[in-house]
Amino acid sequence: MKVSKFLPFLEDGDINEVVEMILNKKITSIKIKRVIPFLSNEKVEETLNKVIEDKLSHVKISNFVPYLSEEKVYELYVAADSDESMNIEKESLIPFLVSAKLKELFYLELEKHETTE
Numbered sequence: 001m002k003v004s005k006f007l008p009f010l011e012d013g014d015i016n017e018v019v020e021m022i023l024n025k026k027i028t029s030i031k032i033k034r035v036i037p038f039l040s041n042e043k044v045e046e047t048l049n050k051v052i053e054d055k056l057s058h059v060k061i062s063n064f065v066p067y068l069s070e071e072k073v074y075e076l077y078v079a080a081d082s083d084e085s086m087n088i089e090k091e092s093l094i095p096f097l098v099s100a101k102l103k104e105l106f107y108l109e110l111e112k113h114e115t116t117e
Contacts, residue, residue, distance in 0.1 A: 004034045015039060019047055023056060033063040045072055052079070052086065061088040065096055074101045 007015065007030075015038050021027040022035065036044060048064045050056070065073060073096045080090040097105065 004030055007035060007038055010038070012040070016043060019043070023047070023050060023054075023059065025058065031063075032059050036063060036067055039067070041067070041069070044068065048072075048076075055085075055087075057087055061086065062092055065093060068096070070096070070098045070101070073097055074105075077101075077105065 007018075010018070015035060018027065018030065019032070019035055019039065022030060022032050032047075036047075039047065044064060044067045048061065048068070051059045051061060051064075061076070065076070068076070073093055076088070077090050077093045077097065080086045080088050080093070094102065
C-alpha cells in the first residue's frame with residue numbers, strides 16, 4: 001500500500017512533520033507534490049520560501065505554483081527572471097498570473113526583447 005494514501009487523514013502537525021522530513025531528505029518515498037494539497041496556504045508559502053532560500057534542488061518549485069496566491073506567483077516570476085539559477089522555468093508561471101500582472105510582464109519582456117535585437 002502506498003503511504004501517501006494516509007496523508008488526507010493525518011493531522012496538520014503530522015503533515016508539517018512529513019514536509020520537514022521530505023525537505024531534510026529523511027523521507028524519499030513521498031514526494032512533496034503529494035503533501036502540498038494538505039497544507040495551509042501559509043504553510044505552502046513558508047515551505048516554498050524554505051525551498052528557495054536553502055536551494056533545495058530535490059524539491060520542484062513548480063509543484064507549489066497551483067497553490068500559491070496570485071501575488072506570490074508574480075513574486076516568483078520576478079525572482080526567476082532575476083535569478084536564472086532558480087529551479088523553475090518562468091514560462092511555467094504564465095498561466096497562473098492575473099491579467100493585470102500578465103500584461104505588465106508581457107510589455108517588460110517585449111521591451112527587453114526589442115532592445116536585445
